[in-house]
Structures are given as C-alpha cells and as structure tokens.
Amino acid sequence: MAKSSVKVAVIGFGTVGAGVVKILQAGAEDIYRRTGVQLDLAHVVDVDLQRDRGVELKAGLLHDDLDRVLADKDVAVAVELVGGTTKAAEIHKRLLASGKDVVTANKALLGERGKEIFETAREHGRCVAFEASCCGGMPIIGALHTGLAANRISALYGIVNGTCNFVLSGMSNEGKDYSTVLHEAQAAGFAEADPTLDVTGVDSAHKIAILSMLAFGKEIDFQAVQVQGINTIDLTDIRHGQELGYIIKLLAIAEQNEHGLSLRVEPALVNKESYLAQVQGPFNMVSVFGDAVGHTCYLGRGAGMMPTASAVVADLIETARGNAGRIFASTAGLGRPAEPAQMCPVDEIRSEYYLRLSSVDRPGVFAQVAKIMGEHKVNISGCLQQGSRSGQFVPVVMMTYRARQKDIYDALSELARLEVVNAQPVCLPVVMLPADE
C-alpha cells in the first residue's frame, strides 16, 4: 500500500495535455519521493501527430488510436482533455467501459451531462475525478470532497472564470471599454479566439453546477442555473459602481435559503474592501460558508497550461492511491444517487440592487421613479444624480435595500414604460457575503 505504480494515458494533446506531460516527465521522481505514487506515461493520443507542443515525447508514445488505449490492460487511468460535450462523452464511456478510471478537466461535459457520465462510471465500478474542471489548480473540488465534508454548506460565491475577471479587471483598473479589453485578453492568451462560452457566463454556470452538486450533495439540473454574462456590461456602470465603493465582478453564486437552492451567474457589485473585489486578472476565488467552519476562501489561477495540469496530476495521484475511487463511490451524486436539489423559485431570490436609468432631467421625475419603486416594496438606500440643467436625459443611479428579484423586475418594467425614462434600465445585484464575525 505504501507505494503504487500506475500507467497513464493522456487523451487530447493540447495546451493542458502538454502541461500534464511536462509534469509527468520532469516531476515524476519528486512526486514519487513525496507521495509514494509512481505515474508512468504510457500513451498520448491526439488526431494531430505533427504540431510542436514544446515538449519532447519518447518515441512511440504519441499516436491517434484510442482503441490501443482501450485494449491496453496495463493502463489504469486515462486523462480526457478533448473538451466539448459530444465526442468527449463517448470517450468517457468507452474508457470507463474498458475498466479505466478517468481524470478530466471537462467542465462543460460534467456541468451539462455529469449525471450520465457518473452513472456510467458507477455501472462499471470506475471513477471520474475532476479537480481540474473548476478553477484550475485551486483545490476547491478536494476541499468540498474532504476538508469541508463535515459541514452543511449554506452558500458559495465564486469568481470562477479567469477570462471574465481579466476583462472586468482591465475595464475597472484602466477605464477601457469591453471590446478593447477583450481584444487585449485575446492577444495575451487570457481569452479564446471565440470567447462566447466565457463572456456569456456559460462556463461559470458549468462550474457552479459542478461545485453545487458537491457542496449540497444534490443532483443539479444545469438548466436551472440563471445565467448572465459580462458581454453587456457598460463602462458607465463600472464607474458609477466605483464612485459608490463597489467593483463589478462576474460571480457564480449558490445560495440555500428557505425556498430552496438558488444558482446563478451574474455580474454583481461587490464591496471594494472585500477579498472578492481584489481578485485581479486571470485569478479565481471561491468563498464557501459552512455551518461549522464558517467562511473559508480559496484563491488561485483559474486556468492555463500548468495550473490546470497541476490539478490533473493531483487527481492522477489520488486515483493511483485508490482514494479518488473511494470518494467517488461514496459521494452522493457520483457513485451513489442523489436527490434532485429543490430549487428556489427565481422570483424569491433576494438581494440589494444597483439600478441605472436614463431619465429626463426635470422636476418631479425622481419623485415619480421613487413612487413606483415604493409601490413595488423596493426601498432606495442611496442615489447618484447629476443635473444637466438642460432638460436632457441624464443617468439616475440608485442603490436599493434588500428586495425580492421579482419586485425589482416588476418595478423596472413599469419604469421602462414611463415617457420620461429612455432606454432599458440597467439592474445589477449588489452581493454582500454573509457576516462571519
């Protein structure tokens, strides 16, 4: 038991695959010294056999034939780094059916089709380990599996997409607009050529679905995650937020309240003194609240070759030890069935809000706005208004006390119908983490 040797196949030789190969080639001896686990790279599978990935492979390791991996009885664990949800699902199923454990960084697959993949693993008595699927090398999956396992988790707030955080940091720090910073992020390698999954919040939704399943021990329907991205964020709101003492971050939120579990991804204002507000560039942060432990918080690089490879190899070590298998087998939603989470109706979500509307600058307009807010039980806690002295449209920025999302939305649609209000009002939640004093 003290020493284990395991043969590993890597399926998908892209950026992260190359990182995994680097660690397995350069770090294997040190890993063995510290952990007693010997990881031997036996196959690297990719359709592209020519491209230079900046790592040298021993002759014969790289090929394009998944069947050779499936037939190799010595391979105990395979790393799926193909990505996507269709071909990757098939690869997972074939690997599991051939008796191999699977390690993956594929958040889209597990976020959207996790139940199906985990059931397949269960049928075949194998495991799927996925530390690398959320937040790169920050060991948040491990923390939920083990370190926090004694807790009933009440809430989780995360900056879980490095691309979005890089873009929002750039907009906040440098006052540049969305598309300028997005292009810079692409040039710097912090955004994909097609950044849609990131900037629309879908990638963050995949991650909050995975994290919530573990945190709450419930089956999560990916479609139940409310998703809003950063692609509609206006520099104006970032500036107004800063004047009021807030930074805008894309948050992935899971909150358990008396109505059920609320899962959402949304750009939100966070107090500029908070830890979340200070997360810069491609870093990720996750704050978790447990009934015994209180607030714990995790910071690390959210993506990239080596941080993600770090998490993949961590899972390989735990799989080789047999621990990943035991955790998988005993965890609700993985090796054991879990009940579907009871979801909080969207209307029952409560938050403070930031509102901006464009209204004609003339006497009585603010009173009209305030009256409508009051009729919908939304109390204004503060406002920013600069007169134009010209009867033109001017921005009116309001902060509210805690209110029901439905009441805010109802008030907003009524406001949008006023003649004195121009264009669709902007509404962003103001997220205050639970007190832990």
Add this chain to the structure above:
Amino acid sequence: MAKSSVKVAVIGFGTVGAGVVKILQAGAEDIYRRTGVQLDLAHVVDVDLQRDRGVELKAGLLHDDLDRVLADKDVAVAVELVGGTTKAAEIHKRLLASGKDVVTANKALLGERGKEIFETAREHGRCVAFEASCCGGMPIIGALHTGLAANRISALYGIVNGTCNFVLSGMSNEGKDYSTVLHEAQAAGFAEADPTLDVTGVDSAHKIAILSMLAFGKEIDFQAVQVQGINTIDLTDIRHGQELGYIIKLLAIAEQNEHGLSLRVEPALVNKESYLAQVQGPFNMVSVFGDAVGHTCYLGRGAGMMPTASAVVADLIETARGNAGRIFASTAGLGRPAEPAQMCPVDEIRSEYYLRLSSVDRPGVFAQVAKIMGEHKVNISGCLQQGSRSGQFVPVVMMTYRARQKDIYDALSELARLEVVNAQPVCLPVVMLPADE
C-alpha cells in the same frame, strides 16, 4: 465500499471535543447522505465528568477510562484532544498500539514530536490524521496532501495564529497598545488565560514545522525554526509601518532557496494592498507557491470550537473511508521515512528590512548611520525622519533593499554601539510574496 460505518471515541471533552460531539450528534445523518460515511460516537473520555459543556450526551457515553476505549475492538478511530506533548504522546502510542487510527488537533505534539508519533503509527500499520492541527477548519493539510501534490513547493507564507492576528489587527485598526488589546482578546475568548505559546510565536512554529514537512516532503527539526513573537511589538512601529504603506503581521514562513530551507516565525511588514495584510481578527491565511500551480491561497478561521471540530470530523470521514490511511502510508515523513531537510543557514536569509533607531537629532548623524549601513552592503531604499529641533533623541526609520540577514544584524550591532544612538534598534523584515503574474 460505497458505505462505511465507523465507531469513534473522543478523548478530551473540552471546547473542541464538545464541538466534535455536536457535529456527530446533529450532523451525522447529513454527513451520511452526502459522503456515505456513518460516524457513530461510542466513547467520550475526560477526567472531568461533571462540567457542563453545553451538549447533551447519551447516557453512558462519557467516562474517564481510556482503557475501555483501548479494549473496545469496535472503535476504529479515536480523536485525541487532550493537548500538550507528554500525556498526549502516551495516549497516541497506546491508541495506535491497540490498533486504532488517531485524529488529532495537537500541533504542539506533532510539531515537536511528530517523527516519533508517525513512526509509532507506521510500526502498528495505523495512521494519524491532523487537518485540525493547523489553521482550524481551513483545509490546508488536505491541499498539501492532495490538491497541490503535483507541485514542487518553493515557498509558504502564513498567518497561522488567530490570537496574534487578533491582537495585531486591534493594534493596527484601533491604535491601542499590545497589553490593552491582549486583555480584550482574552475577554473575547480569542486568547488563552496564559497566551505565552501564542504570543511568543511558538504555536506558529509548531504549525510551520507540520506544514513544511508536508509541503517539502522532508523531516523537519522543530529546533531549526527561527522564532520571534509579537510580545515585543511596539505601537510606534505599527504606526510607522502604516505611514509607509505596510501592515505588521506575524508570519510563519517557509522558503526554499539555493542554500536550503528557511523556516521562521516573525512579525513582518506586508504591503497593505496584499491579501495577507487584510486578514482580520481571528482569521488565518496561508499562501503557497508551487512550480506548476503558481500562487494559491487559503483563508479561514484559525481556531475555535466549531471550525476546529469541522476539521476533526473531516479527518474522521477520510479515516472511515480508508483514505487517510492510504495517504499516511504513502507520504514521506508519515508512513514512509523522509530525509532531513537541508536547512538554509540563518545568515543566508535575505529580505528587505524595516529599521528604527533612536538617534540624537544633530547634523551628520544620518550620514554616520548611512555609512555604517553601506559598509555592511545594506542599501537604504527610503527613510522617515522628523527633526525635533532640540538636539533630543528622535526616531529614524529606514527601509532597506533586499539584504542578507547577517549583514543587517552586523550593521545593527555596530549602530547600537554609536554614542548618538539610544537603545536597541528595532529590525523587522518586509515580506514581499513572490510575483505570480
């Protein structure tokens, strides 16, 4: 494999023991639902059978006879919460010899006599799990065991003692002196009646010894940790630090450089924009730098009934799954022998420094001071000096560029011998975390 049921004994029914009992009594069902692990409390052992701990125990659970636990073959794992290094060592050895795994929060025992305890566990084929020994419920031990296992760790910087952080936070935020805040901390339950182990830095030294053994996979000699506490910190230096943009924190530091491993506990200036500077009150934070993952950082409550109990129960779950045993068996320094760490000679430690001396306020004195610094290859990067216009002693505060600790100390002893310098100069390191951009 999917479900495990384990009988647990708790030895030591103090604050943390009561917290463990609370979780096992109120949370067992939820833990079983999520993790498949059923934890059954079978014994609670304490010499004091009368005191009210605010938890109700089933009749017969509480007794004062350790032998009954040793003889109970159904008990697979015992929690040692007695504390101290003498009696606790004996309890560990008897429990391990009787075939039980041990979970403990005892950092003093493991920091000072860990090797002996781990060898005993090894001999008996049992394990010792100790997530609760460092930083309460923050799962830093788990992160080092598993999530970061693929990395060569280069450095670790931690605020690992909540009492010291509470006292320093109070001094910084409220401008109160050391003894006033310490009394407040005692009244609020954040400091012991005898706070010696905390304020002298010894408790932090225990923790950095434990964390370093895991991070570097080496045997650590506790005596090799350089220890300085907060009990000599003067409010004057906290104020000067703030003027210069720094906050004083008690840091536990492990740095690997070309000369070896440097382990030290010292009050240090950290940039007020850094995450470490913002850790308030009883919270702990640990920043870890790995070659693949880069910077990861962990925050949580460092002590207290429920956070520590959260970590104890997490270890019980992993012990019940068999995972704690597999990790123990395969980890260098625990179930497998580790080589002693090669230590960096104290003289070779390098840092920036903050210096304060009290000198006569007359022409030529600063030139004399600067000359001595220069002769010892210490370059001054900035200074604060306010003239008294009276020829009296005035504080001279200097910041240095990176220098060898030996050179600074040599310069300081020469300075202390100058007639124009009054009292022992104050010297504190300025700790800058490695860049991770």
